[in-house]
Amino acid sequence: MKLKRLLLFLSILNFFSLPALFAQEAKTIISGKIVTGAEQQPVEFATVMIADPIEKKPITGVTTSVDGSFNVTTTATEFYIEISFIGFETKTINDFEINDGKVALGTIDLAENATALNEIEIRAEKSKTEFKLDKRVFNVGKDLSSTGMSALEVLNNVPSVQVNIEGVISLRGSSGVQILINGKPSVLATDQGALGTITADMLESVEVITNPSAKYDAEGTSGIINIVMKKEEKKGINGSVTLNTGYPNNHSIGLSVNRRTEKFNLFSQLGYGHRTFPGINKTMNMDLMNNTTVESDGDSEKNETFYNVILGADYHLNKYNIFSLTGNFAYEFEKEYSNSNFNFLDASQTLISAWNRDEKTEATNPKYQYDFQYQKTFKNKKEHVLLFSAQGNFFGKEQSSIFDNTPISGTPNESVQQTRTDFVNATYTYKLDYTNPISDKFTLESGAQYVFSDVSNDYAVQDLEDGEWIENSDLTNIFDFDQRVLGIYSTLAYKNEEWGVKLGLRMENTEVETLLEQTDERNTKDYANLFPTIHTSYKFTEFISIQAGYSRRIFRPRMWDLNPFFNIRNNFNIRTGNPDLLPEFTDSYEITAINEFENISFNFGIYHRYTTDVIERITEFQDNVSITRPENIGTNRSTGLEFNTKYSPFESLTLNGDFNYNYFIRKGYNESTPFDFNASQWSAKLNMRWKLPAQFELELIGNYQSSYKTVQSVMADNYFGDLGLRKKLMKGKTIFNVSIKDIFATRRMESETDQTNFYLYNYHRRGRFITVGVSYGFGKGEAMEFSGQKRF
Known part of the structure; x- marks a missing residue:
């Protein structure tokens, strides 16, 4: 009963804190998945833009998730959909059906752009911190102040994480935290000096998991910090x-x-x-x-x-x-x-x-x-x-x-x-x-x-x-x-x-x-x-x-x-x-x-x-x-x-x-x-x-x-x-x-x-x-x- 009351309280708090966001307008939900290549690999961080067909200006937009999927909502009644990603041909979709307020585009295949692949362009960047249902992901490459830092020092900029001057790592004020590297225990993660040999430019992200599932080690009374190393996959x-x-x-x-x-x-x-x-x-x-x-x-x-x-x-x-x-x-x-x-x-x-x-x-x-x-x-x-x-x-x-x-x-x-x-x-x-x-x-x-x-x-x-x-x-x-x-x-x-x-x-x-x-x-x-x-x-x-x-x-x-x-x-x-x-x-x-x-x-x-x-x-x-x-x-x-x-x-x-x-x-x-x-x-x-x-x-x-x-x-x-x-x-x-x-x-x-x-x-x-x-x-x-x- 207490849990139900707490759930109700939090939901009411959220609804009353942002009432303007719930205007009674008809909404259309557009969903789909972006893939490419013979192996149909998902395209993460592709840009999906919902645009005005007359003014040719963006109305709203979103980037695709890790598995290439996206879900975006608009109140516009007239629009077209444009999908783009560096190195691939931009795809424009004008022909679609709206059923019960939903547009299901299914799987969309992007074709490679041979000309663009030989050019250097600035593509959409990951946000520094991403909020996900089971964890928070801190993208190290976007942390400008981490220049020249070690992995131990980078952790001090991660939400919920503190590292004292002696190098002791704590999560939400508790030092009982399990450190993993690429999802596995590592001697580099158990020794403070060893973390010093991993520099910020070698890191892809840091994942903070405060309440892990049974799939993870039970070690760490306050949770898990997973350090993900960079590994390139572009051809x-x-x-x-x-x-x-x-x-x-x-x-x-x-x-x-x-x-x-x-x-x-x-x-x-x-x-x-x-x-x-x-x-x-x-x-x-x-x-x-x-x-x-x-x-x-x-x-x-x-x-x-x-x-x-x-x-x-x-x-x-x-x-x-x-x-x-x-x-x-x-x-x-x-x-x-x-x-x-x-x-x-x-x-x-x-x-x-x-x-x-x-x-x-x-x-x-x-x-x-x-x-x-x-x-x-x-x-x-x-x-x-x-x-x-x-x-x-x-x-x-x-x-x-x-x-x-x-x-x-x-x-x-x-x-x-x-x-x-x-x-x-x-x-x-x-x-x-x-x-x-x-x-x-x-x-x-x-x-x-x-x-x-x-x-x-x-x-x-x-x-x-x-x-x-x-x-x-x-x-x-x-x-x-x-x-x-x-x-x-x-x-x-x-x-x-x-x-x-x-x-x-x-x-x-x-x-x-x-x-x-x-x-x-x-x-x-x-x-x-x-x-x-x-x-x-x-x-x-x-x-x-x-x-x-x-x-x-x-x-x-x-x-x-x-x-x-x-x-x-x-x-x-x-x-x-x-x-x-x-x-x-x-x-x-x-x-x-x-x-x-x-x-x-x-x-x-x-x-x-x-x-x-x-x-x-x-x-x-x-x-x-x-x-x-x-x-x-x-x-x-x-x-x-x-x-x-x-x-x-x-x-x-x-x-x-x-x-x-x-x-x-x-x-x-x-x-x-x-x-x-x-x-x-x-x-x-x-x-x-x-x-x-x-x-x-x-x-x-x-x-x-x-x-x-x-x-x-x-x-x-x-x-x-x-x-x-x-x-x-x-x-x-x-x-x-x-x-x-x-x-x-x-x-x-x-x-x-x-x-x-x-x-x-x-x-x-x-x-x-x-x-x-x-x-x-x-x-x-x-x-x-x-x-x-x-x-x-």
Whole structure:
């Protein structure tokens, strides 16, 4: 009953908010599907114009969707239909019948225009953000301010997504998010540094799925973010070359080339880059029992040099069978420096001692992956598909650090330490998906996935004593982490013109084993869980629809959550893992109203999440040293509102807005200490994209994240802005970009932990980044602009 009342409330709200849109005029709905070629491939983003036959001027229009279909409404009584797409002959339709207010054009075949194929033209562009029933799609190529960015930085401009200054990704304020690449788990998606080797010009789009169906992994309590890599499909030789430079060091060069024939599609991406990330750091540890203080103030600099190579091929055995093989190799060199001055103060704030701590770190990170895929399309329907894929990922890190404490005054605090890390992560994924549209209204999906990960972290600390390096056995160990996840799912969907429902059930069995080799401590877990899902939608009009969904999700502790040996970068603020952690489970409910009109679209949603065995980082304090490790702390109930909109008041200006608010209730305790509290947080983003004269485009992005409370700390609010400017040259063949990231250098991470016996303060800030880039497109494409046709 409550759900029905909520549905009724949202529908009434939508109807009353835009009454002018429901004028009682006779409407005609024109529908059809655009295809081309012998294989009848759908044409995405073709322009369908409804025009006045006397004045020869447009009345309204629309672009085709991914499957080439379109649906457009007009109140005009006299009109003709014109269909166009770059490289194809424009088709004009004057002869059609109107039956019960509908014009059904069926399948329309566009013929190639040989002359146009040899010319460079500017075609219709994808909007930056597309609102779809089951997800939102952020088209990276249209984000001007992403010039020179890594994939990790691009995510921060995506609606509902936040990335803090340390690289932690959250969705709707929750960090329990699953990151996929091309719809599959990837080691590149689980390591923050690895995401840094993927540059913005290698990305096609980012998909945000807040309430996934059973077809997707159950991993990720707040949802899924899927990063889609570019892969060209236009015939002939096509490609682009991109060059970026910036301050502080942000230099990269990328080359993308593909060749498509009737049988083969060969594609490649090559990238090289060098980046510098400066930082300012401040910390304070106060022992409130003894009234002593340790404070530090310093700066840091991280330098990354990376190489990235992607090679792949699609083989079209025939129109029903396609084989794909892709390989990716990346190599990264890291050099990191930090220098901080430490002061130790007594109860009267008198300086007792001071020293300087200097760090030098070097690391190499090899990464590679392969991805084999076979797709079979059955002859009865193109939606009847069997898809098999096998993927292997490897990520390694060899890192060494040296820490030198030099006395400045007072009591000597002189020591020299060095650390060594040998880290190896191998992950293999096997996946089988079967989709069968058993009738026009019913679709069955089923499949299975097996993912196993083998991770080892060899960590050693040595102290310099009398000129010799002596291993510190208390801080040295090898930690092994093995995880196996088998998932089996099935979904059944029903859909008619107005209403649809999709039911799903997924079963996952998880086996986890960890081992501390020095002490031979083993921790084994084996558990199976069911993850039901239900999604439903109802279309009130061509413009307004509503959808609701439920899913059960899981967050499994990862290697760094479990590993009890972390680092000693600041030996007064130590972070460790907890091998006894249990997984989080979340029941997620969501209802969303979707409104799409000619120049405005917006989503308004209400969601609720109930999470058990919540993982939180708990800090203990002794002798001015804070030790933070994750613990399972009770339950969390989070209720939120989300609003997304895209508005084009006129053709040259587009505004995208994103607002999220959630209120949460925490219940729990740790070692008899209660952690019950209520709090809220909110975030907002506003993007303005303005097409200026002379083919200039300007983009401004503003971000704000409110302060919020955790079980022990308060995180400060955060606000920053980005700017991008683009100029098209040579009829769109060359594009010049300028971006300024964090224009006012306000982005920071700041927290306070005020407890009964201790107080902690942490501050970290990075400055402004300015990048200039140019890209050149050759073949049949434009610079940095890729085909909207279907990818296999």
